[in-house]
Amino acid sequence: MRIVLATGNAGKIREFSDMLGPFGFEFVPQSEFGIEPPEETGETFEDNALLKARHAAALSGLPAMADDSGLEVDALGGAPGVRSARYAGEGAGDLANIKKLLEAMQAVPEAARSARFRCVIALARTADDPSPAFGRGIWEGVILRSPRGHGGFGYDPVFSPRGETRSVAELAAAEKHAQSHRGSALRDLHARLRSA
Ligand code: IMP
Numbered sequence: 001m002r003i004v005l006a007t008g009n010a011g012k013i014r015e016f017s018d019m020l021g022p023f024g025f026e027f028v029p030q031s032e033f034g035i036e037p038p039e040e041t042g043e044t045f046e047d048n049a050l051l052k053a054r055h056a057a058a059l060s061g062l063p064a065m066a067d068d069s070g071l072e073v074d075a076l077g078g079a080p081g082v083r084s085a086r087y088a089g090e091g092a093g094d095l096a097n098i099k100k101l102l103e104a105m106q107a108v109p110e111a112a113r114s115a116r117f118r119c120v121i122a123l124a125r126t127a128d129d130p131s132p133a134f135g136r137g138i139w140e141g142v143i144l145r146s147p148r149g150h151g152g153f154g155y156d157p158v159f160s161p162r163g164e165t166r167s168v169a170e171l172a173a174a175e176k177h178a179q180s181h182r183g184s185a186l187r188d189l190h191a192r193l194r195s196a
Pocket of ligand 1: 040067097
């Protein structure tokens with residue numbers, strides 16, 4: 001079965017391609033159908049993941065899978081949350097988002113720098129699928145004081161998972177997938193589909 005991967009984020013496409021091999025489906029990025037990402041108007045990760053999956057299913061005529069993910073920082077009341085990609089403004093890059101985060105966290109002491117990545121994956125079999133499937137994953141950690149490492153994408157250089165001394169950008173890709181919110185959400189979705 002061919003499934004459209006409804007994301008335009010190069011970092012996510014790379015991670016999904018790494019992780020989806022064993023699943024036995026053929027995943028096609030939505031760009032191959034000329035599909036532009038819709039505006040993310042939802043207030044929750046679930047809303048946005050489903051909105052992206054339905055949009056890609058509608059335009060491709062195929063089942064579509066999308067993730068919505070982000071970083072929740074306790075000292076910032078859960079921000080940037082669903083706005084993680086555009087924290088420093090619409091179209092902001094990873095460096096600008098990290099800079100804004102580190103500035104906001106400057107006065108926050110070590111003991112209060114807890115944060116987590118969240119990921120929700122939605123699978124819509126058709127554009128109006130009445131019972132889409134969801135998978136969810138969480139990755140707990142802390143916000144570092146300065147960026148470290150060159151792997152991954154997004155906030156990886158300033159997030160250190162619980163029990164680790166390294167940033168996510170210092171982990172090998174396979175180490176990240178084994179622990180990450182996206183890896184957990186994919187395994188959760190897979191388990192739900194198998195038991196359904
Ligand atoms: P969206 O799901 O496309 O709205 O964007 C999620 C944003 O959250 C990304 O652009 C990153 O800034 C951040 N993010 C999500 N997952 C990760 C990750 O695995 N590492 C680092 N940043 C992430």
